[in-house]
Amino acid sequence: MPTPRLVRAVLFSLSLSMPVMAGAETVRLANGEWAPYMSQTLRHAGVMSHIVEEAFARQGIQVEYSFSPWKRAYEDARHGRADGTLIWGRTDEREAEFLLSDPVIELNTVLFYATDQGFDWSDTASLSDKTLGGVIGYSYGVDAEERAGLLKIERIAVPEGNYAKLLQGRIDAVLEDLDVGLDSIAKLGLGDKITYHPKPILERPYFLLMNRINPANPAYLEAFNKGLKALRADGSYRRMLDASRAGEYRQ
Known part of the structure; x- marks a missing residue:
C-alpha cells in the first residue's frame, strides 16, 4: 500500500505535468463554411468539425466554435481572438504564425x-x-x-x-x-x-492551426493529436467520414 508521502508526491508530479488542463477546459476555434466538411447547416457542424470536437473530447477538452468568413476566421485565430482554426493546408506563412496539428485529413x-x-x-x-x-x-x-x-x-x-x-x-x-x-x-x-x-x-494534408499567442496551445495541441490518434485506432474516424459521404450529416 502506498504511503501518504508517496501519494502526495505522485499527485504533485501530475499537477506539474498538466498545468494547462487544470485551468482551462474549453478551446475556442474559428470555423468557416466549407460543406461537406464544415458548416453551420450540418449536423455536428460537419464531419471535420465533429472529428476535431471528438478528438479533444477524448482528452476531456470541450470545443467552442465560431463561424465567420475564412479570412476573418484566420485573423481571429492569428490575433488570439480564438485559440485556433480548422482546417487549413500547410504554407510557410501558416507555419510561421501557427502551431500545426498532425494531419486531420488528406484531400x-x-x-x-x-x-x-x-x-x-x-x-x-x-x-x-x-x-x-x-x-x-x-x-x-x-x-x-x-x-x-x-x-x-x-x-x-x-x-x-x-x-x-x-x-x-x-x-x-x-x-x-x-x-x-x-x-x-x-x-x-x-x-x-x-x-x-x-x-x-x-x-495534400489539412491541419488544425493553433496560434502561438496562447501559452496553453502547445499542450492543447498535444492533447488533440492524442485524441485524433485514438479516433483512428478504434475506427470512429473512418465511420464518421463514411457517414458524411453517405449524406448522414445533412440536416
Whole structure:
C-alpha cells in the first residue's frame, strides 16, 4: 500500500505535468463554411468539425466554435481572438504564425469545368492561358505560381459563385476539393452541366492551426493529436467520414 508521502508526491508530479488542463477546459476555434466538411447547416457542424470536437473530447477538452468568413476566421485565430482554426493546408506563412496539428485529413484539389466546353491540362504551365476560379483566403498549393503570375486565379467570397461564372464562360475552370465540388454542384442541380478532370492539381494534408499567442496551445495541441490518434485506432474516424459521404450529416 502506498504511503501518504508517496501519494502526495505522485499527485504533485501530475499537477506539474498538466498545468494547462487544470485551468482551462474549453478551446475556442474559428470555423468557416466549407460543406461537406464544415458548416453551420450540418449536423455536428460537419464531419471535420465533429472529428476535431471528438478528438479533444477524448482528452476531456470541450470545443467552442465560431463561424465567420475564412479570412476573418484566420485573423481571429492569428490575433488570439480564438485559440485556433480548422482546417487549413500547410504554407510557410501558416507555419510561421501557427502551431500545426498532425494531419486531420488528406484531400485532393481538382479542376471542375463545364461539360459542354471540355477541359484538359498536364502541368501548371499548361494552365498559363486559363482563368481559374478560387475563393478569397484559400490556398490551393499553387501560391508561388499565382504570385509569380504563372497562374491567373480570380477569387470571390462565395464558392458557389464560381460555378455560375464557369457556366457563363467567365472562367475556364474552378479550383476545388473533390468532395466539396461534388457536394456543391449536386446542391445546385448542375451535375449534368459540370464535371471534373480526374488528374488532381494537388494532393495534400489539412491541419488544425493553433496560434502561438496562447501559452496553453502547445499542450492543447498535444492533447488533440492524442485524441485524433485514438479516433483512428478504434475506427470512429473512418465511420464518421463514411457517414458524411453517405449524406448522414445533412440536416
